[in-house]
Amino acid sequence: MYAISILQTTASGTAVYVETHTPSTNVNGLVSLEIGAGSVVSGDLTAIDWGADTYFIKQKLINGGTNYNYNRYQPVVECAYCTLKRQLMYLVVIIMT
Numbered sequence: 800m801y802a803i804s805i806l807q808t809t810a811s812g813t814a815v816y817v818e819t820h821t822p823s824t825n826v827n828g829l830v831s832l833e834i835g836a837g838s839v840v841s842g843d844l845t846a847i848d849w850g851a852d853t854y855f856i857k858q859k860l861i862n863g864g865t866n867y868n869y870n871r872y873q874p875v876v877e878c879a880y881c882t883l884k885r886q887l888m889y890l891v892v893i894i895m896t
Contacts, residue, residue: 802859803834805847805875810855816842819861849875 805816818837822830834856835844847854854875 804857
């Protein structure tokens with residue numbers, strides 16, 4: 800089982816969203832997870848204001864109950880497409896007003 804947490808401000812910050820997954824591996828032993836498609840433990844993914852703060856994704860591999868064997872932290876970064884889309888949306892708002 801995997802637990803995915805979205806942490807606010809720092810890699811040790813408050814968990815604003817937590818979900819669990821029970822995936823199967825493929826023939827190469829790889830797992831694919833989609834954040835937002837797991838079983839919600841706490842928080843609301845749609846309520847996160849991504850532009851208001853820095854966020855980190857924490858991945859936990861759970862081996863039986865609460866025995867966490869593996870932790871990994873990854874910052875959430877903005878992609879060029881997201882930046883362009885936000886700028887275009889801002890431009891559309893200016894043109895319409």
